Amino acid sequence: MEFENLTIVVQTLLKQYWGFDAFRPLQQEIIQSVLEGNDTLALLPTGGGKSICYQLPALAKDGFCLVVSPLIALMQDQVARLKQQDIPAACVHAGMNYYDVKRTLENMLHGPYKLLYVSPERLQTELFREYLPEFNINLIAVDEAHCISQWGHDFRPDYLKIADLRNVFSEVPVLALTASATPAVQKDIALQLQIKEARIFKHSFQRSNIFYELRYTENKNADTLKQIGNTSTSIIYCRSRKQTESVARYLNQSGKTTAAYHAGMSKDKRELAQHEWMQDKALTVVATTAFGMGIDKANVRTVLHYDAPEHLEAYYQEAGRAGRDGKPSLALLLYNNTDIIRLQESTELHFPPEAYLRQVYQAVVEYLQIAIGTEPNRYYPFDLADFCKKFSLQASPASYALRLLEQEGLWIITESVFHPATIQFITDRYALDQLANAYPNLHYVSTGLLRLYGSIFQYPTPVRLSAIAKQLRLKQEEAEQAIYRLAEMNILEYSKPNEGPQLFFHHYRVDSRHLIIDLKRIDTLRKAHEARTNAMIAFLKNEDKCREQILLNYFGEESTKDCGHCDVCRKKQNKVSISGKEVRKQLLELLKEKRELSVQDIVAHFPIDIKESVITVIRELVDERNLIIQENGLIKSR
Numbered sequence: 001m002e003f004e005n006l007t008i009v010v011q012t013l014l015k016q017y018w019g020f021d022a023f024r025p026l027q028q029e030i031i032q033s034v035l036e037g038n039d040t041l042a043l044l045p046t047g048g049g050k051s052i053c054y055q056l057p058a059l060a061k062d063g064f065c066l067v068v069s070p071l072i073a074l075m076q077d078q079v080a081r082l083k084q085q086d087i088p089a090a091c092v093h094a095g096m097n098y099y100d101v102k103r104t105l106e107n108m109l110h111g112p113y114k115l116l117y118v119s120p121e122r123l124q125t126e127l128f129r130e131y132l133p134e135f136n137i138n139l140i141a142v143d144e145a146h147c148i149s150q151w152g153h154d155f156r157p158d159y160l161k162i163a164d165l166r167n168v169f170s171e172v173p174v175l176a177l178t179a180s181a182t183p184a185v186q187k188d189i190a191l192q193l194q195i196k197e198a199r200i201f202k203h204s205f206q207r208s209n210i211f212y213e214l215r216y217t218e219n220k221n222a223d224t225l226k227q228i229g230n231t232s233t234s235i236i237y238c239r240s241r242k243q244t245e246s247v248a249r250y251l252n253q254s255g256k257t258t259a260a261y262h263a264g265m266s267k268d269k270r271e272l273a274q275h276e277w278m279q280d281k282a283l284t285v286v287a288t289t290a291f292g293m294g295i296d297k298a299n300v301r302t303v304l305h306y307d308a309p310e311h312l313e314a315y316y317q318e319a320g321r322a323g324r325d326g327k328p329s330l331a332l333l334l335y336n337n338t339d340i341i342r343l344q345e346s347t348e349l350h351f352p353p354e355a356y357l358r359q360v361y362q363a364v365v366e367y368l369q370i371a372i373g374t375e376p377n378r379y380y381p382f383d384l385a386d387f388c389k390k391f392s393l394q395a396s397p398a399s400y401a402l403r404l405l406e407q408e409g410l411w412i413i414t415e416s417v418f419h420p421a422t423i424q425f426i427t428d429r430y431a432l433d434q435l436a437n438a439y440p441n442l443h444y445v446s447t448g449l450l451r452l453y454g455s456i457f458q459y460p461t462p463v464r465l466s467a468i469a470k471q472l473r474l475k476q477e478e479a480e481q482a483i484y485r486l487a488e489m490n491i492l493e494y495s496k497p498n499e500g501p502q503l504f505f506h507h508y509r510v511d512s513r514h515l516i517i518d519l520k521r522i523d524t525l526r527k528a529h530e531a532r533t534n535a536m537i538a539f540l541k542n543e544d545k546c547r548e549q550i551l552l553n554y555f556g557e558e559s560t561k562d563c564g565h566c567d568v569c570r571k572k573q574n575k576v577s578i579s580g581k582e583v584r585k586q587l588l589e590l591l592k593e594k595r596e597l598s599v600q601d602i603v604a605h606f607p608i609d610i611k612e613s614v615i616t617v618i619r620e621l622v623d624e625r626n627l628i629i630q631e632n633g634l635i636k637s638r
Helices: 003-018 027-037 052-060 071-086 098-110 120-124 128-135 157-168 183-192 219-227 241-254 267-278 312-319 337-350 354-367 384-390 396-409 429-438 440-453 465-472 476-488 519-541 547-554 569-574 578-593 597-601 608-623
Strands: 040-043 065-069 089-092 115-118 137-142 174-178 200-201 210-216 233-237 258-261 284-287 299-304 328-336 380-381 411-413 417-419 421-425 461-462 492-495 497-499 502-505 628-631 635-637
Touching: 003 027, 003 052, 027 040, 027 052, 027 200, 040 183, 052 065, 052 115, 052 137, 052 174, 065 157, 071 089, 071 115, 089 098, 098 128, 098 421, 115 120, 120 128, 120 157, 128 157, 137 157, 157 183, 174 183, 174 547, 210 547, 210 569, 219 241, 219 328, 219 502, 241 258, 241 284, 258 267, 267 284, 312 328, 312 519, 312 547, 328 440, 337 396, 337 519, 354 384, 354 396, 384 396, 396 411, 396 519, 421 440, 429 440, 440 465, 440 476, 461 465, 476 492, 519 547, 547 569, 578 597, 578 608, 578 635, 597 608, 608 628
Parallel strands: 040 174, 040 200, 065 115, 065 137, 089 115, 137 174, 210 328, 233 284, 233 299, 258 284, 299 328
Antiparallel strands: 380 502, 411 502, 417 497, 421 461, 421 492, 628 635
């Protein structure tokens, strides 16, 4: 495709499907590289628009793009959003049964689909490998590509098998995308994906509109309440589900509209919390760290870390969810000695001794009732709290042991997934006919099921009890009771709807004493983790060096210039005091330029040490009627 024609095509598609007249920085260059058939590594910051870099090329060429992604919720959100844009897309993940996956793969062969999202463990299943050679794939996109590197902060062993795709699609370009990768991780990504001559595009890690502030505090609740107002959209990150609920409850009791979000909540509650926050019905969401990935909300004015993250990669990604619209925003991290001690002790917690790993393995196979020699590649419901209670294990060390054993390739523990009710008839039609005389009511229900679901004799078919009841003109409780009775009579098998995480057991179960554990690899991961936590501790304790300069250097971007928009830089600037008269002058000039701003946005333009002085000047100007506080809480000059 000639360069001129290429430019016209991508610009037309950008306008047609996304409604944009121009690309964000580096997007067009990345897309052109991919369309020219080049293997490409793209490092774009959070909110930099990574997804369009593979979605648009998928539309521009014949065939479809295969997107490898680690998070089910993220895949589902992307597919739903693409369908709203009239772009046909589908996903295959751990929450789907065999027949749902098979139907999806059949659709990819014969339908007009342009994107297929797939979790990395699904790539290795016999069913997927059966269909793979027949697919017309135009691009292989690897999202969250840092997961492929053992030097990264979120290594996942199934990512290492992505390179096997190249044996089948040797001519198809690979696009690896990530928001945070150190130089060592970047090199490892290229190595593990067998990218020999990749075109590399790196957007600067600089975020000039974000004010980075770290604040030592012994009263995090009070500081959080003081910081979070009802006039700007905010995210508060906590490390645990319990802390998430506690902070959300405290803020709501204090009169702040707040939603809580974590993986332990039901799907409906998570969706409601996300919807209320997206629609600004709840201006603040308190969440665990995964919240925000793939969520396109540009007007987040504050990201507050209630707990110190374990490494700078997580801090940068999460802080970067503030100010995607380019407007001034705050990334505030609250910490105290407890956070530092936790980080110092985290290496021992994350990497328990070999004997403990074997103990947890034995507990898992007993919990799931997996006998020695049981066939691998099966999914089992897995409740961590229930597991720990039954085997008298502490949740935190047990969860890290489970993660380490997951990285050994033994299993995969998925996030919470909703599974609808399923029904399959396990008798023949003759037996169903006999029901008519003995149990006419049950015959009526079984006949209705057959009319509604044609596949119900072949395999477990997802059903909706409300739809069944409506079709049969019964109450939902009556329909379910009839189904239970048919199950008791061995006419059908019925699986109730359920929601929760699953454990995908990868291997033939062995005696825990004979389990092979790669202790050398674990030691390598241990040292990498220790280096990252030490970097985070140094970041917390730093009082002299520009915050953004530390972040840029950490990610391999040379910088010796102070950013001017972090707490350290502001303290340096404030060595020369700013008079009240000068504050008034700068403040009025700022509002003349920006027209209207929140108090928080105004304060962010001044050194942090004169925050109270700025607020005093705002009050004086309002009293003098030089400024107006509007109903929406924003301030403008008269």
